[in-house]
Amino acid sequence: MEGPVKFVYEVDGENFTSAGEASISIKKNLRLLGYNPNIIRRVAIAMYEGEINMVIHAGGGRATVYIYPDRVEMILEDNGPGIADIELAMSEGYSTAPDKIRNLGFGAGMGLPNMKKNTDEMKIESVLGKGTTITMIVKT
């Protein structure tokens, strides 16, 4: 077998309740590979936060996951409004989530920081009005 195993998940922006399903699915697949539970957990958390973000801010998007022998790569792409100030967005507690989302207990401004904390590498590319692509790597 050459190259990584690839999984693609469409994250439905219309359906808030389905956010988190890609995270569960990727977790199941990593369990099959017998990864250390700590690594599985980090991938799952990063993925979960990423999915939630795409649903809250961008009306959904696409998550592509590549599993390599030595790392898991997650690419989250959306066509949302983009992030104006990435540094500010990365600071803990900063949030632009609407009130209805906060009432659900989300939007505490911990999403991006949590993604950063649980991954070994994270890159944010964002164009205002066009969308955001986040690439995260967890070394295994």
Added chain:
Amino acid sequence: MASYKHSVSLNEEKCHGCTHCLKHCPTEAIRIRNKHAKIDSTRCIDCGECIRVCPHKAKKAVYDKLSDIPKDKWKIALPAPSLYGQFDNLEDIDYVLEGLLDIGFDQVYEVARAAEIVSDYTRRYMKRPDVQRPVISSACPVIVRLIRLRYPFLADNLLPILPPIEIAAKEAIKEAVEKHPELKREDICTVFISPCPAKVSYVKNETDGKSNVDFVVSMSDIYFELLGVMNKDESPAPVSKAGLIGLSWASAGGEATAIFNEKYLAADGIEHANRVLEEIDNGSFPELEFVELNACPGGCVGGVMTVVNPYIAKARIRSLRRYLPVSQNKAPEDGYTIPESVMSDYSDAPYESVSAFSSDREESMRMLHDMEEIRQKLPGIDCGGCGAPTCRCFALDVVRGRASLGECVVFMREELENLHKKLQENDERR
């Protein structure tokens, strides 16, 4: 884990090989092979869902029979609080307790009393600033096993206090020896009256004499015995010492509300519980202090060894607990300490991945890759016709060499149609 003793069994003669249990097993532990259900014991968590849904009564809970209890011993009944909800028009719990003595027990110790002691200890434990939150109840053995198998990180969140069944056995033995100093431990026999098979497994698997519960009998067996003796005119002696909190443990939310902290969550039914664990594992629910999870719908009243509808039992218990003191049993000592003797350690449980393909990473990757390829050939309708609960599970089985692609009826039909088409084309060409 291979030596784990289960208490769910199959009667092959009654099993038709239908897909009811297959589709309901929360850990995907069942496959239909040769027209019979097969349970993978490494994955089974003894939740009893398959017993609940089997239309042919082929799945059975394994438990001790009343006749197994040695007659010559000092027999102590440990009734679970859910037992009280089984009886129609029950005015007082004492009728049940006296009934247990009438059918041959020498002593009764209500598990509801022990539950109040556990609640008291839990409140003490929750005051500690350094505990891993949310604290997850360890009273339901199905949840404990599920966490051990699937959520190794949440093992530290499990309440490290012995479950009520265990505290009840200890306290009952202590009481027996105080009243009858001539009794030795081996003269005493503790019998838990259980609503579920998971408690049977719990006792069977507490090896090295760790559990003080000697026998676990089915609530439905005891129910019919009790019905025969409970129709008495004279009122029973007032012996019950359980309060509102102890009785409330019988249904979902009872344990959690007894913590006196509103930041709690109580979920019942194995699917809901699983989903909650999944979310906590993902780091959600930051605000929660306590999480009570019950595998059975409605809580222990929903166990498969009970008799009545769980919600009816719950309503009955609600009326029985009315006018009872909030709690009649307290943990001893100063109000702060939790003695080692009531502690239970869940953090040492070794995590064994029951899912992993292989210990070799390269090989696992290859298998995952193959699995995805197979999955794309499958219809994705999860019909269960192949004997696996989902197309994904079937793909897994194929990769593991436990099934072959031809067993998928939908795939085979398409193959046949294609073949048929080819033959027709050949004929036309001739």
